[in-house]
Amino acid sequence: MLRLFRILFLTLLAICLIAVASANRQMITLRALPQEMDQFLGLSWSVEVPLFIAIFAGIVAGLGIGLVWEWFREAKHRAAAAENRRKARQLEREVERLKTDKNTPEDEILAILDGKKAGA
Incomplete structure (x- = not known):
């Protein structure tokens, strides 16, 4: 249609x-x-x-001049969107890192206790 x-x-x-x-x-x-x-x-x-x-x-x-004018006018919005995408990717990487770090024990004593609990 x-x-x-x-x-x-x-x-x-x-x-x-x-x-x-x-x-x-x-x-x-x-x-x-x-x-x-x-x-x-x-x-x-x-x-x-x-x-x-x-x-x-x-x-x-006229269309060409308008197109160029709008491209320059919207440059700040494109730059802000690129910065937001960059921050989002960085935060996603950090979340993934924190998820993987959460599964590993932070202390040797906790690792020993976790090992005993798993073996018990």
Whole structure:
């Protein structure tokens, strides 16, 4: 059922993207700097692309910037989770060590008494 919804969503998304692309086929000029600044600096970088390419590139760039922003923002949470996992592993090892140490007698006299009780 979930697979069907995913296929349906992707199909509708593709139809919407094709509709936007076909409605915005006119060519536009993308410039790195305003014309006045191009003339002042002597740099003139521009490219002619269909409008829908500029729209889709803007969407992809926005998603990429948002992804990087969130990755940096959540770094402290990932570090805290890693520290908690490290502490949990350390505590599990300590519990296992204490379980095994509990079975061995701590004193020679107790070991002798335990031996007599086992033999009696």
